[in-house]
Amino acid sequence: MSSSSTRWGALAVLCAVIFLDALDVSMVGVALPAIQHDLGLTTSSLQWVVSGYVLGYGGLLLLGGRTADLLGRRRVFLAALGVFAVASLLGGVVDDGGLLIAARFIKGVAAAFTAPAALSIITTTFPEGPERNRALSIFTACGASGYSLGLVLSGLLTEIGWRWTLLMPVPVAVIALVAALKVLPKGREERAEGGHDLVGAVTITASMLLLVFTVVQAPEVGWASLQTIGSLVGVALLLGLFVFAELRMRHPLVRLGILRSGHIVRANLGLLILMGSYVAFQFVAMQYFQNLLGWSALGTAMAFLPAGLLVAVTSTKMGDFADRFGTGKLIVIGAAALAGGYAIFLGIDRTPSLGGMVIPGMILLGIAFALSFPSLNIQATNGVDDDEQGLASGLLNTSGQVGGAIVLAVVTAVLTSGGGGETLSIGSLRAAIVVSLVLALVGLAISATGLRARKAAPAVAESAKVYETV
Secondary structure, eight states, X not given: OOSHHHHXXXXXXXXXXXXXXXXXXXTTTTTHHHHHHHHTOOHHHHHHHHHHHHHHHHHTHHHHHHHHHHHOHHHHHHHHHHHHHHHHHHHHHOOSHHHHHHHHHHHHHHHHHHHHHHHHHHHHHSOTTHHHHHHHHHHHHHHHHHHHHHHHHHHHHHTTOTHHHHHTHHHHHHHHHHHHHHHSOOSOXXXXXXXXXXXXXXXXXXXXXXXXXXXXXXXHHOTTSHHHHHHHHHHHHHHHHHHHHHHHOSSOSSOGGGGGOHHHHHHHHHHHHHHHHHHHHHHHHHIIIIIITXXXXXXXXXXXXXXXXXXXXXXXXXXXXXXXXXXXXXXXXXXXXXXXXXXHHTTOOSSOOIIIIIHHHHHHHHHHHHHHHHHHXXXXXXXXXXXXXXXXXXXXXXXXXXXXXXXXXXXXXXXHHHTTTTOOOHHHHHHHHHHHHHXXXXXXXXXXXXXXXXXXXXXXXXXHHHHHHO
């Protein structure tokens, strides 16, 4: 990938795939009520149509990133993209809720290998600085657009039939696979030394699956029940075993030393909160607009259009903004906009105002995604060696996807317990939005600490110079 045209051609293919990966998180959003009706799913079961994909995606991203470093990014990317296309086809033709969730999980697993491989191809191809920032801003703009426009496309396709929301990615994935075979060169690429950390992969994936399952089941069996407490203990033991293994493995799945960098930790926490709160909010909004207000799939999609368009139009410029203002400031502004958007939606009622609530709230959420998503990706990969770019990108995406699964499970528990089982109410919907708002405020506080750290760094450096001259 030495020539500029080859690099940017490869970037176009990688962008198409990350758009699909992100699209599938939200693509079924507007179709959920139709899927629930046709397949006879409860609200608790319905959230697994989203969580199945998100957990497969988030649970194996670390392994996907490490595998790309070890086996070759091109090879891993192409194989996983093929599986993604097949799983997309299967998800669109099954007639059973359990099989649909299984297909979504497999699809998420495939995305767990394509996403970090794609991001590490970019970060090892474009030199750190303005050129990489521009490439990353375009790449992450496609991801952010997938999250934001997925609901819009879902609404349009659901008017034809909900299965089309699951089948649409198939031809796009096939075209991207053919193009990738041509534009991603077969030249030998540097690979990291070491092997697969199966203990780490199994324990971290099992702990995330058990945690989400526990949160989903807790409202039914009781938060103080033996099952819930036992499951939480099991989660803690699995996470402890994961840390124990990583500290002693010669080639761990996650080199825990990478978490000593404050900006990397803040970026991962930031994406966890951004994705967790927004995926949960989307689920709540679908229940509100369609099940409570009776809006059509197309009408619901149009409600999300301002956010989607704003992200698609502006986020490609974030690389230039990051060069000029720094990622820290953009993330703080994005976190504030995120909290503002959720706060506006606390005013939900049975006669919502488009001009007073829906459109202003969506515009703020669009601003939040446009500013935060690219900036967090840039921040999370800066200063990381090439042989750990797969790890850094896998860690970041894991934070986002696992955050989405866990917060969605919490919000679903709030909806089904606060509103009287399967009966939705304004009160239960508002309580679920409060969860997203509280998370956004926590994210704002965390991002603000990054600004203070950067302000303190020059002062410390200056003090050191003074000390040296004494």
